[in-house]
Amino acid sequence: MTVFLAFFLNIVFNFALGLYVASALGPEEYGRFALAHATAIAVQTAFFDWIRLGATRFYSERARSAEPGLRATLDFGFAAVACAIAVGAALLFLSGARFPLSNGLIALALAVAFANGLYDYYTALVRARFHDRLFTRLLLVKNVLTLALMGGGAFYFQSAAMTLAGGVLSLAGSTATARAALRDPLSDARLASLPQARALMAYGLPIVAANLLYLSIPLANRAILAGLYGFSETGQFSLAYDFGAKAIQAVGSALDIVLFQIAVATHEQRGAREARRQIGRNMTIVLAMVLPACTGLWLVLPSVERLIVPAEFRGHFSALLTLMMTGLFCMAMIQYAISPIFQIEKRTLPIIVAALVACVVDPALIFLMPRASGAAGLAVAQAGATLASLAALVIFAGAARPRWPRPRDVGAIILANAVMVGALYPWREASPGLASLLAQVGLGAAIYAAIVLGADVAGMRALAMERLRPKDRSRLSAKDGSKTRPDALS
Known part of the structure; x- marks a missing residue:
């Protein structure tokens, strides 16, 4: 019940913060923020979500002591994916390709994807071990920092870029406070196993692919609106969808x-x-x-x-x-x-x-x-x-x-x-x-x-x-x- 209540209140907080950010930024700038944030979630889902899913399905107190290689494989997989995305992003920017979003917003979107992916991975580890207090602490610290940094960025700068930067800092600060508590003494990077990583991918990647396909629909629709009708229309569409999705997720998730x-x-x-x-x-x-x-x-x-x-x-x-x-x-x-x-x-x-x-x-x-x-x-x-x-x-x-x-x-x-x-x-x-x-x-x-x-x-x-x-x-x-x-x- 503690986890249910904490998670529910976390989604309600995000829901209220989204409304505040929309109010502070206005339709056009919120349209840019929403498109960049949707891009971040798509990247996170595509590249990091199989790690979260593997932790949710296979990690436990028993696995922590009996299979230390599992945690090592999950940690190594996250680090490898993060490095690959950084290299890919650098090559993308050097190629000179142009997108509806500026290169600065794309870079911030990738930073949000990394920070949110790490946060979700950590919370999955906590949930799998039924550590209710640590889970609640992670949510509380993240929400306090998000209100101060992300909400403050939207209010003071009225800029999509500064709002995204505040989100990255709040997620990074939250995960930093729990890193010591989540360390597995028996886990060592040398225990990471390629066959185990393949098994985790075999389980998680089909779910990731499906989630990515579902995410691509509202993301593509926002991009279509931005191209045909401008960022203001995208902002109107995005607020309605984000509000409704978060409200229902507050119950379902x-x-x-x-x-x-x-x-x-x-x-x-x-x-x-x-x-x-x-x-x-x-x-x-x-x-x-x-x-x-x-x-x-x-x-x-x-x-x-x-x-x-x-x-x-x-x-x-x-x-x-x-x-x-x-x-x-x-x-x-x-x-x-x-x-x-x-x-x-x-x-x-x-x-x-x-x-x-x-x-x-x-x-x-x-x-x-x-x-x-x-x-x-x-x-x-x-x-x-x-x-x-x-x-x-x-x-x-x-x-x-x-x-x-x-x-x-x-x-x-x-x-x-x-x-x-x-x-x-x-x-x-x-x-x-x-x-x-x-x-x-x-x-x-x-x-x-x-x-x-x-x-x-x-x-x-x-x-x-x-x-x-x-x-x-x-x-x-x-x-x-x-x-x-x-x-x-x-």
């Missing part, structure tokens, strides 16, 4: 950080059959949380736009985010509900194929959209592509014979969501503001929770009651028997 580790531990300790059962229950929980999050965000959009969206973005913001909402829901289900089926089974090729479906559908829909549709047309195309990808992945998952959510649970979730919409929709356009927002959130949460807990969807009622009861015993770790049992949510 906070669940995933707990649920997937439990599924991994269940597979390691109790076998594939029990792991499939846990994955099925995880899917139900993700659907039960993500669906009302997307629906609720749409219901409160008028109040959200009035209260926290910068004035230069209003109007465009709610219209674009409404068009994107289906795609955001589908992406959350792909990442946090369906993909774990293949990750646990170590059969990740279908994830790539489903991502390729999205990459084909997106440009096809853009081609069919009227040229004058601008950012709205690209938002529709992006949502349609993600929906097609989810449909393909569900079909592929059927061949793996997973434990799907019970129809009774799915029906209760859909019913609860429909009742919530019926109760809150009349308020959607009526006097948007703080009072309306608080009333909508409170009433909607109460209605939805009453129906879902009343139906005991995925056993969440029993779990909620257990959390309310006083504890007289400590939890055992899902991996090493010290903190959280693998069946804590099973």
Whole structure:
């Protein structure tokens, strides 16, 4: 629960900081920042994410002592990739090639990719060992430094470059504070193994390829907007997408950080059959949380736009985010509900194929959209592509014979969501503001929770009651028997 809360608050902080940066920079400069930052995330995903995935799936307290070569291989792999990117960047700049972004912004984007990749790798190591306090400390230090350096850079300089530089410094400062705590005494660079690196790549690279393909869609759409309509239109599109994506990720990834580790531990300790059962229950929980999050965000959009969206973005913001909402829901289900089926089974090729479906559908829909549709047309195309990808992945998952959510649970979730919409929709356009927002959130949460807990969807009622009861015993770790049992949510 500590990890869930810390991760959730971290995403909420990033979400609020993104709004502040957009307000400080304005649409045009924010468009440059958003394109550079999206480039950084794409580079990080392409080159560093297989290391994070390997740590999440295979590193543990047991592996730390029994397989010291694993950590050495992960460390060496990160250093080798970082050096290769530095050399490649130098050659790129010397070639004289020109891009929509300046060379300075591209260099800063690569620095963000390195710093964020190292930070994510460190947090994956901490999560894999269930070190809740160290994980929370990493998040806290990073957020304090980000607010001071990245937020300060946007406020004082109103420059995309200085904002990115502040982000690099904040990430570097956070990882520096945890380096000593994360050192493995038994690990030595000489233990790094090429066969082990190949095995880690074989597991991680298909997932990386799929994630990169998914990231390429909004990145390409931003570049298209910048080329056809200018950076101001790119900024409008980017804020709506970034806001919606972070809001849904605040729910989905906070669940995933707990649920997937439990599924991994269940597979390691109790076998594939029990792991499939846990994955099925995880899917139900993700659907039960993500669906009302997307629906609720749409219901409160008028109040959200009035209260926290910068004035230069209003109007465009709610219209674009409404068009994107289906795609955001589908992406959350792909990442946090369906993909774990293949990750646990170590059969990740279908994830790539489903991502390729999205990459084909997106440009096809853009081609069919009227040229004058601008950012709205690209938002529709992006949502349609993600929906097609989810449909393909569900079909592929059927061949793996997973434990799907019970129809009774799915029906209760859909019913609860429909009742919530019926109760809150009349308020959607009526006097948007703080009072309306608080009333909508409170009433909607109460209605939805009453129906879902009343139906005991995925056993969440029993779990909620257990959390309310006083504890007289400590939890055992899902991996090493010290903190959280693998069946804590099973």
